[in-house]
Amino acid sequence: MIIQSKEINRDIVENVDACVIGSGAGGAVVGAELAEAGFKTVILEEGGYYTPKDFNQKLIDMYPLLYRDNGGTSALGVPMVVVQTGRCIGGTTTINSGTCFRTPDKILSDWEKNHGLEGINSKYLAPFFERVEKIINVExxxxxxxxxxxxxxxxxxxxxxxxxxxxxxNAKGCKGCGVCILGCPEGAKQSMDLSYIPRASQAGAKVYADCRADKIVVKNNRAGGVEGVVLNRETRKPAYKFKINAKIIVVAGGAIMTPLLLLKNRVANGNGEVGRNLRLHPxxxxxxxxxxxxxxxxxxxxxxxxxxxxxxxxxxxxxxxxxxxxxxxxxxxxxxxxxxxxxxxxxxxxxxxxxDTSSGRVRAGLGHEPIVTYQIxxxxxxxxxxxxxxxxxxxxxxxxxxxxxxxxxxxxxxxxxxxxxxxxxxxxxxxxxYISFHPMGTCHMGKDPKKSVVNPDLESHEVKGLFVCDASILPTSTLVNPQLTIMAFATRLGFWLKENREKYL
Ligand SMILES: Cc1cc2nc3c(=O)[nH]c(=O)nc-3n(C[C@H](O)[C@H](O)[C@H](O)COP(=O)(O)OP(=O)(O)OC[C@H]3O[C@@H](n4cnc5c(N)ncnc54)[C@H](O)[C@@H]3O)c2cc1C
Ligand code: SF4
Structure with a gap:
């Protein structure tokens, strides 16, 4: 079930096992895996829900509909870099080019050696990649x-x-019309809105569009829930409030918005690492x-x-x-x-x-805006x-x-x-x-609680039940387009939570 703001006429309260913030490459995959494993799941998405018939192939219309900041989010520095991300059901996958590469061995070896991701090599990750590739039809x-x-x-x-x-x-029956970054009008590209979100929904997850998470509730160092607002689609102004009580929170808002949410809430940042280590793949x-x-x-x-x-x-x-x-x-x-x-x-x-080896940073700005800096x-x-x-x-x-x-x-x-x-x-x-399509690294995983934000199982070193699962977890640049890497790690998190269910519920 995908619920949009036009269908909501009062404040929302839900009691669930897992609340996932963001419906992109990380959020949709882990949300679907959890729902299919029987977790009572809610997925929250700040952006709207659109279907291929809404994609009119015009940049001037699609940027405001599907992209954050009309596609103009900027990283300040020399040179200034425009960093594009999606804001809609499916997240950036709805507006991406569909390229699907597995993480190169060289990168995984570096993560094993220098970030404590012991045993997470290409052989270990292969079943997770295979599962994703089958579901989204990679060829x-x-x-x-x-x-x-x-x-x-x-x-x-x-x-x-x-x-x-x-x-x-990941484009089944692609017609080669060449407008993937404006939403696939043919419904060929198996972005999250057409693949994992329907799976999550069929398995019983409630997917809320137009709902922005603002507050992460933590009780006794354990995840307690998520609060935020239902946005009017046209005015983008808050219309109602929501409160999702959940023992598992997965933050998957992407490498710019996830650190912003954690910083605003002052959670999971005892070592000051949240928002640092931004990579852009210029x-x-x-x-x-x-x-x-x-x-x-x-x-x-x-x-x-x-x-x-x-x-x-x-x-x-x-x-x-x-x-x-x-x-x-x-x-x-x-x-x-x-x-x-x-x-x-x-x-x-x-x-x-x-x-890139250059490093930028996301800081909390006024209101709901991040301040992004990056120097090449x-x-x-x-x-x-x-x-x-x-x-x-x-x-x-x-x-x-x-x-x-x-x-x-x-x-x-x-x-x-x-x-x-x-x-x-x-x-x-x-x-x-330059332009950047792949912001990464701002809540990076690692074994050392002093140097990383989440552990190799993607759980905060500080708050039990609080997970991050999106491009922010990647410790370094991935050398290749990152969506498949994010989805493989999200699948792994889904499986990990299935195996460790009793620790949380
Ligand atoms: C034009 C373009 C082309 C690209 N092409 C490719 C490609 O071909 N191959 C590839 O591998 N990668 C590509 N990418 C990058 C890839 O799509 C992203 O790396 C990937 O989608 C990131 O996944 P994510 O889960 O981190 O975040 P996203 O997919 O961006 O999803 C995050 C979602 O969370 C939502 N959100 C954020 N904050 C909140 C909040 N507080 N409350 C509720 N919701 C929130 C956002 O609105 C967004 O929808 C491309 C990117 C762009 C911009
Ligand atoms: S049909 Fe193919 S080329 Fe056209 S938008 Fe969809 S995925 Fe891209």
Whole structure:
């Protein structure tokens, strides 16, 4: 049952076993696992509930409907980075690209060695990944809908002898319409709103949309419940109050809002770690201008990857942008920008993702707003410049006539010889244009209660029955897009709570 604010006409009181805050990659999965195991469960979601028929493919309408802060949440620093997250049933999975990679071994080994996650290796996690992959239908993007943007990257990959392939995705019967980040109008992408939330609901969980959790109730160092407000969908103003009495609380509001909630409530933060260790996976892009018509907007939005530089913390993914998005991302303006936009049909667009070691922080601001800060460090800056140079080389190898880099002030590259201009130019950090789709790490798991917020079973070191289960638990960058990692850990938490039920109920 998904209950929306328009159906609520009085204050709500519920007595349940488990209350999950957030319906995204972490919250929906653990909520469904708990409901299916017989836990009386409530899932709370601040955003609204929408279905594929609401997704009109227009950025101007979908940003306010589905994204937090209209897609404009910002991390202050040099450069400033826009950090996008979802705010709707399904969380960010409703507006993501559907890419599904398992956590690389290198990352899991680091977590085992340096964060006390002993035994949590790829073999141990395999059954959890398999379960998620089966439920959300993960398979490589089908060739007939990959699109020519993918074809260009594949050509460059082969010409340079690199490794990669069609991206594994959770889109059953994908039509390749390329608007995944505005909500899938075909209902193909198996985001949480179409997969785990219906499962949770069928198993008896009550899912409340438009309900923002504000207060975490703790009694004698044990989780007691969650209180908050029912928001009017149109005005976003509180209409009613709710009180959910629960012995298990799972906070899964995402890596920006989860620390904010804990900070506002002054819980689980004895060591001052909540909100620290923010990682962003800074992303940027390089576009190639080709003689052929690439029509990058036709086909799967994020379609093909190259992973040959993973050891350096760099990942390449062919990701097209809608016309208006690309115009915004261009490092030129005026006539120059117009000339390039006229060639939109001939542009191939490839994103790169930096596995960052830079660290930011989420602090509590006024009201319900976070203050997010992040400074890119020199090592990540250099990694990013190197990624732009390699990607330029790949696109030239694929036959590009000219290259548009994300570096302000750098002219178009006319030939592979020009790539050295990138290393010759003294590029300042704020000359590179970044966006972040993967905030992580702000309530990170670890064995040491002095250095982490939750233990490897995702329970607060301080409050029994209070768990965190979303991107905030990840101790470091994941090297790859993180949704599958989050879902695997959420599945594991569901199973762990089933086995340890008597400790809480
Ligand atoms: C445009 C875009 C494309 C992406 N593409 C990919 C991709 O292809 N592959 C991939 O792996 N990752 C992708 N990601 C990232 C991925 O979707 C996220 O990492 C993942 O969904 C995070 O899961 P989460 O559980 O931490 O939070 P979310 O999925 O963001 O869910 C958190 C939910 O909690 C709700 N919430 C927050 N606070 C409260 C509160 N106080 N009360 C009630 N509800 C609350 C929020 O409204 C939100 O709906 C993409 C992200 C974006 C923005
Ligand atoms: S390409 Fe179109 S059909 Fe396929 S998942 Fe994205 S939005 Fe849905």
């Amino acid at each position: 490589p993007g089908a060739r007939d809908v990959l699109g020519k943007n993918a074809g260009v990257l594949e050509r460059g990959m082969k010409a340079m002898g690199l490794s990669g392939g069609p991206i594994p995705r 992303c940027s892009r390089v576009a190639g201008i080709f003689k052929e018509e690439v029509e990058s907007w036709k086909g799967i939005l994020q379609s093909f990857y190259i992973d040959s530089y993973q050891n350096e913390g760099i990942m390449f993914e062919a990701t097209s942008l809608p016309l208006s998005g690309l115009a915004l991302a261009m490092p030129y303006y005026g006539l120059k920008q117009k000339e390039l936009m006229v060639r939109y049909r001939n542009l191939a667009d490839v994103g790169y993702l930096i596995s 460090n020199q090592a990540d800056h250099e990694k990013s410049i190197r990624a732009a140079a390699i990607l330029s080389e790949i696109l030239f190898a694929a036959g590009a006539e000219k290259i548009i880099t994300p570096i302000a002030g750098l002219p178009l590259l006319d030939s592979p010889k020009d790539i050295k201009k990138i290393s010759e130019m003294k590029i300042k950090k704020h000359y590179v244009d």
